[in-house]
Amino acid sequence: MSDESLCFAQHYHERTKYDPQTIDSKSKPLDWDAQPLSFKEYKFGATIDLKPYLDPKVEPSWWSRISRLLYASYGITARVRTLNGESIFLRSAPSAGGLYPAEIYLISRGTPELAAGLYNYQVRTHSLLRFWDSDVWRSLQEASFWHRSLDRTQLAIATTAVFYRSQWRYQDRAYRRINLDTGHLLGNIELASALNDYRPHLIGGFSDMAANKLLYLDPETEGTVAIVALADLREIEHHITHDKSALPSQTTTDYPKLEEGELLAYLHRVSQIDTEPKQQDRAASTPDESPEDDKYNFPFCTKVTTATPPIDWGENSIGLEKTLFERRSTREYTGGSISLTQLQLLLDFTYQPKHYVSRGLDNDPDYFDLDSIETFIAVTAVEGLDDGCYYYAPKAQELRQVRFKNFRRELHFLCLGQPLGRDAAVVLFHTADLARAVGKYGERAYRYLHLDAGHLGQRLNLAAIHLGLGASGIAGFFDDRVNEVLGIPEDEAVIYITTLGEPKLGR
Template structure:
């Protein structure tokens, strides 16, 4: 019998794996003359300057409204550093990390027109910390229709839409860039979630929408860019916008019939395959589904060492001042000393990342939106954590427990798996986010590839901020030898590796 073709998502994942035997042959010389500019320019439109509101003392209601919006956008994606380069053009760093500093994401704001911001479409201009109003019609009903009348858009007055300009990342990472684009978007979603708490908003995540309609709404070039997420911004100071949680993800089709796709064309072809044009969920619709049924006993072997991760929560200070300062000073660590972390530090990192309900009393959302965390598994390779035996551990978030699944020091192997980066070798712990791709596709179709990477990036951003707050080093890694990770760490072969986060003492 002929072998059944795998879905396009599985095909894409296999095609974009790094392998030590073929990586060198697939590498390419960067054309620096074609390096993309990580900023989108609108030549026509009215500009709203947000800078005066960011630090100023304001007392009038409208001024406070603008200050909250300014703070939300700056802490989500604002420019936080300007670094000179040999090429002449400076490198601008933003509040959210991006692979290679390429920043493929763009942030748009849609206003219903019922508040201080006139109705229409806005692009967030990070270079000037301003909004450019490039379309002034009432478009809210069109947004609702494109999102299949998601209930959180019924009473909210603002929405953020994140998009991606594919070439910004593909210039360097080629077809594999699609993975990094969604990890970067996940970082951004993590920042939007936390920055909203600083600004008295609650973002409601929407990943299921009519792609073509949303692209047309924003006047995007579908060959170069695409809408990625929508977030309805509920104003927590308005009781009418105290909205219940709703479903965030919709399934797409699963495509198993596709042509031979040449290298360089795979990213765009795959993205088109993940698009949807209708809500096919039937009576279930946008009804919220809980993750309480998550399996708690996975990898619960009778012989394995089990370590509780229950710990006092991180303290973010009065009015979350510590969180805001951490967001704005976050940087990816370039080198570690190789010194050990403490078990209490690792517990604190896991607590902030996976136990948001512990932070309600500090003003954070206890149940932030993800797409489906039931699909994400977490493994931790421990090389240097004081009080914890070396080896690979599975993290059970519901029961808050580490379960050792392999006994070994992996420092040299981690150096190899992370493409020879010293970050893997010198880290005290390396976190691996994985997913059973076949099972995930069975639930959500090929579009689940988007959801998996955004959820992993969202978790990774919480790890980033917790580590920086504790004075630790942290760096995400999107380039690794995929299959070899599973082999070395003893992770089941059906668990696709989505993201790696290294943690250690900064050098």
Template sequence: MRQANGDVRVGGPVNNRDVAEAHNYHAATKHSYWSVRLGGHFLDWANKPHPHKVYQGLPVVPLPCDVTPPTMAALEAVAAFPSMGTSIRNLAELAQVLFFCGGLTKKKVYPGGEAQYFRAASCTGGLYEIEIYAVCGDLPGLSAGVYHFCPADFALRRLRAGDLRGELARATADEESISDAPVILVLTAIFWRNAWKYQARAYRHFYWDAGTILANLLATAAATQLASRIVAGFIDTRVDRLLGLDSEREGSLCLVPIGAHSPAAEPSEVLPIAPETVPLSKREVDYPLITQIRAASMLLSEEEVRVWRSGFAPSPPPPINRKCFPLNTIKRDALPNRTLGEVIIRRGSTRQFAQLPISFRQLSTILERSSRGIPADFLGGSGTTLLDTYLVVNSVENLPTGAFYYSPSEQALELLKEGTFRRKAGYLCLEQGLGIEASVIIFFLADLDRILERYGNRGYGAAQLEAGIVGGKIYLCAYALGLGATGTTFYDDDVTEFFSPHAAGKAALFAVAIGHSARVPGRVKLLAPGAR
């Protein structure tokens, strides 16, 4: 891989506790008014990476195409906490989970005939750098093994035969949910597929894009009463080796056990494999900042894994000292009954908003439902969060325009400053019209010093992952309410400054804009599983 200029670290290897690495990465990948103008990056369309990882010569297991859509109301599924449930029973149930978190759901044909395929969860730039692998014991219709999921033909390809779940149990220091699950999904990121457009900042996007997939996955598991949990603490080299990854190009991000009550066998020896794949593009450009921060975030032993996930003590929320607006959610019997399956299939990323107001009840419902907590090894339980949530309100009925802080514990919005900030919101969102047009822009910030002190460099990815998951939940809630949503990038330090002094010292992580979608040219065709 050819190296990009300027991304060079001087010195020897670092470990997870050398948190200067995460601070340096975050600072080096900030957007600013001048960085976007002086960066000099251009998109080499002739060298754009292929959107699918294609293995050659591996056994193929077609997934059942008669997938049953989850029928639970989307707003109920998003708000559920699927840490308890039943076991996954067969290949059809696995196909359901895979389709509604990572399958091809839409085909859009633009004027002129160009077609673009969209997946169940949103992704930065539509580049889809997240891959999904399944490690399972014997299931009806699927023998034990390690498999790669390909959305293009809706099929699994077998990388290894045999029950190797015990290797993941060992890699996670016998994490109970891993040891007991019939299927463990592993989400990875292919570095170049996203860095082609976003350069070294792509490392942030790996976690955002994995997060939106996980939001769909957790909701699908809840809707089908499957136990699920996100495990972000593991020995990276063991997981990468099991999947046969080239760790300079692709890395494991998190594990998700699906189901329960199926103890794993004792792990056998895992020999190296190097399955052949079709090249992504003619050439790849290496951004060492990505491989450096990943290497500095790795956990190297079972003891290090245990210490990493031993618990997070959140700081008490800051007191509300200003004008406060308690949430006013839509009453349960008046909530839209759009099912989770319908919402996921129809969900997209809004390209243009109509500049119409949404109701305070809609905003309240989105905030309340998306912030009930995430079952993850780096979060203490329901309601625990690494994030601080801020909003720019452009147009919400019964709410003044201005800047707000959302307190989940108080279930209230605190007015930080009142005023009309549409143009400012557009500037903060990298001078994009979405910030001007949207009814609300939700920004997730975090106290990186506190997070890195507790978790080391790996905490940086964990915070980005949580932001992506909550952002994905907001997507689903917005579409369930008949609204639109889209993730957006931002000018990092300008976001912090705008919400200060309340946000002083915090780092901007992710942003989501919501509002009424405006129609844009193009014909969209909904796709059934396996259809093109």
């Protein structure tokens, strides 16, 4: 039976932790005969080819904007042949194990260019497949509890997850990776939208049952993760104000005893929202006014400013689009150092979007609850900065040292023996007070935290690649040992790790 002191999201987090004593017993050999496909196929529908609109010689149009937005968000940007002659398709958004659990749907209210209906983005062919051709906008509004961003917009994106694609390899812990991967995708959608004169409005509080029904999903194997209203910034009536991105689900402490392999599906089910939350529940879930001070201000600690002029992405931020198309996860680092200036630029682009308004980017992009995410940084090779663990204070724009030590050996261990952890110049940890987040958002907090961490991680990825550095996310680590070794407060659950450093040539 359940532990009455823990809700199920906390129970899931504890059950899916990696521990040096038990990790070998939990790992299972992969069934290669059951390896899932990372593309969705439909047996019917009308196809709209988007490839011609990627040609720079084609006159800019509504279609070229949508084509480039989708391609920069999730398109296939490389094809790699394996030793056995098979192809691996790499996309603009990173995915754990290259499994790509996310699917993208475009929902049209009806525009002169795109008839009302439902469209699946066919990644392999860079096309839209129209599989339902009636007016569905009202159903989308109902599923989204009449989110104000849908009042005047004409297009929306729904991201969904096919659970088995990740669960095949990562078992129950795959739910963490599914949401992190979707967070990477949302980060791309945010930036690609800005480059194409759209403003995405995140909707995380919606009726799962209604959204799944709208998209004709099988709720036993897949589910809607996020909805994004696309406001066209070239249309004055689409210049709309923010609305709340996150709503709470219920919290359950009375759950059955579950076997390994049953945790993922159960957490997704209990984190669903069935009906619109009551007004008092909405109020309880509203993020506190953003505090003026950062959460941690350790006494007598060394403080280092991270204030810096912003990254120059070139005219019309052309360098950002190029990076979206060319981004790759780093496989190996040299162990060499990076400069303090480079670290400052990485943090500035990730956490200080207001510095990039003049470059055409959003000064306040949507997250679900960014104030719930904290950042700690283990520094092992940054010129001009002492080795050790630092807390990053985004409001003060400074690093605050927690521990003095070179942690290379420990980071190698904490990252499950992956050389990425050992050889990176910087290892960045996103954490959250899980109990506090659940108190605001119920079981659904687990989704929001991982989506936001993935979103931040993708901004780090893109900034690093643009600066000539390497970046790679790690979702597999010895959870409890991270806090113990680095001096991170115990109530901070580790959500995600991003390694940054000097990449080996060709890696």
